[in-house]
Amino acid sequence: MPYIFKKSIPDRIVDALIIVILSVFGLATLFPLYYVAVVSITPYTEVLRNGGFLLLPKTFTWDAYKAIFNSGVVPRALNVTIFVTLAGTALNLMVTTLLAYPLSKKYLPGRNAVLMGIVFTMLFSGGLIPTFLTVKATGLMNTLWALIIPGMVSTFNLLVMKTYFESLPSEIEEASKVDGCSDVGTLLRIVLPLSMPIMATLGLFYGVNHWNAYFGGIMYLNDRDLYPLQVVLRNMIITPSVSQELSVPQSQLSALPPESIKMATVVVAIAPIIAVYPFLQKYFIKGMLLGAVKG
Amino acid sequence: MSKGNAQAADVSGGYVHQPSLRSKIWRYRWLYVFMIPGILYYLVYHYVPMFGLVVAFQDYNLMKGVTGSAWVGWDNFRAVFESPDFPQLMKNTVLLSIYRLVFGMLPDLLLALMLNEIRVRWFKKTIQTLTYGPHFLSWIIVYGIMFSFFAPGSGLVTTFFRDMGWGDIDALTNSELFRPMLVMTDIWKSTGYGAIIYLAALANINHEQYEAAAIDGANRWSQLWHVTLPGVRDVFMLLVILRLGGILDAGFEQVYIFLNVRVYDVGDILDTWIFRRGIEEMNYSVPAAVGVFKSVIGFVLVLGANKLAKRFGGSGIW
DSSP, rough: OOOOOEEEHHHHHHHHHHHHHHHHHHHHHHHHHHHHHHHHEEEHHHHHHTTTSSSOOOOOOOOHHHHHHSSSHHHHHHHHHHHHHHHHHHHHHHHHHHHHHHHTTTTTHHHHHHHHHHHHHHHOOOHHHHHHHHHHHTTOOTGGGGGTTTSSSSSSHHHHHHHHHHOOOOHHHHHHHHHHHHHHHHHIIIHHTHHHHHHHHHHHHHHHHHHOOOOOHHHHHOOOOOOOHHHHHHHHSSSSSSSTTTOOOGGGGGTTTTHHHHHHHHHHHHHHHHHHHHHHHHHHHHHHHHHHHOO | OOOHHHHTTTGGGGOOOOHHHHHHHTTHHHHHHHHHHHEEEIIIIIHHHHHHGGGGGGGTTTTTHHHSEEOOTTTTHHHHSSTTTHHHHHHHHHHHHHHHHHHHHHHHHHHHHHHHHHHOOHHHHHHHHHGGGGGOOOHHHHHHHHHHHHOOOTHHHHHHHHTTOOOOOOOGOOHHHHHHHHHHHHHHHHHHHHHHHHHHHTTTSHHHHHHHHHHHHOHHHHHHHIIIIHHHHHHHHHHHHHHHTTTHHHHEEEEEEEEGGGGGHHHHHHHHHHIIIIIIIIOOOOHHHHHHHHHHHHHHHHHHHHHHHHHHSOOOOO
């Protein structure tokens, strides 16, 4: 709040108005999430009786969650997504770091050529079809690697990390070199420990991307057993009856309307992200601003 | 020591000499080794597809591959530009981009300006944390939420409308509501996150400017008008220009997920059309031609946008 002025009564009204508007905005963000959670734990007869609207559920049930976790399809998709998120993020960070570190060294011969080659890919791309044909040609079709390798480095993240490395004091690295540390040792023992904020930020960005990944799934996978959570979720939402998507006989779901199951799956897909991002926010705000400054 | 390790490692010799390129490369060999996986990735998954664009000039046959398929010159492009779908696709794409630009950018700025007025720290932080949360949710989740609101028969809003006697609305399959729905969900998802960059610009405004303005008798509104808004003008212009550069990218993920047969007339954009014809129908050449068109126009627009940005704000994106 940078302004300098005496608070008059109209100013206080303006302040109050702003607080009201912001509160409405905050609630508008929160309410849809809350509503989805409420629907997923309320018996559906109760939802319908209230015209779809209930603020505080009086009765609740975990049946929808039991159904999806007993189904086989959602747990399997969850496993795929967790694996891809963990393995993918680890690989993303590794390759991005290994590429960004040398690129942050202005004295490295050939650095500019590599950098230009990379930045060019932000301006011009082969597009969807040739990328698809390339993934096919490299033999990734119908493997989980198709969800990981084609997006191994994000150029935006790479530039953010490069900028971060450039901001580290070069004296520390020089000192470690003089003390006989190799490039590998310097990167592992000096640079990485100093880079935890940026690793956390980019880890979040990459991780969220993997968690939310959808197009890789529908483009490169035909085997339903390999479908990640988002693909299963999409198929479930657009189908009128979920029993087929869950490959569970309808009789087993008889008491459960499809809506509860759909919303329970949405909640499962939201929960990990909501649980993680607030803790990383002080990092990613900084990270995003770093990236907004040109690379 | 700004010249870096080249000299630092050389002090043992007692004097600094310029090492030859070859010995430099040998000295930094590990740095080059580090880059190998990344460079390979860019070559295979970014540069090979650029050369793969030649399928746009072929009658691509899956069995024969890029090397064996017959060349057809500009036939695929002719097919695209003469197709009755194309003007509609272009219109949908550009219109959607413009809607996003017009209705999507102001909320970002307004939210930042309002947050900037708030002195109560915990309130400001809470609102911020809440509002940028949706940025991290997938479009499928957003669609799922929309479904819980607008599903025919059981959605919250649908039911409300019926109970009020306002009739049945089916917002998810309605051509007239398709674009507003996309814009609305876009605002919900991205406003909080979009505000971050303006907040940073606002935080960078020199406090003395406010003091000077106050001494000159500026009240709250004139301070807003003469100090705050000019402080974010450059960022705003830069973002507008960048968005103009990407005008043929109307948000593939979101549109694809919200799209259904009943809203193709307003909702089908270049990217979704390429995806349907190409990946789903395994008909690669004509969609690839549309892709080439998109890539070339996009390239020109981004270059132009950068030039414009330099003229306006002083610094472009690179």
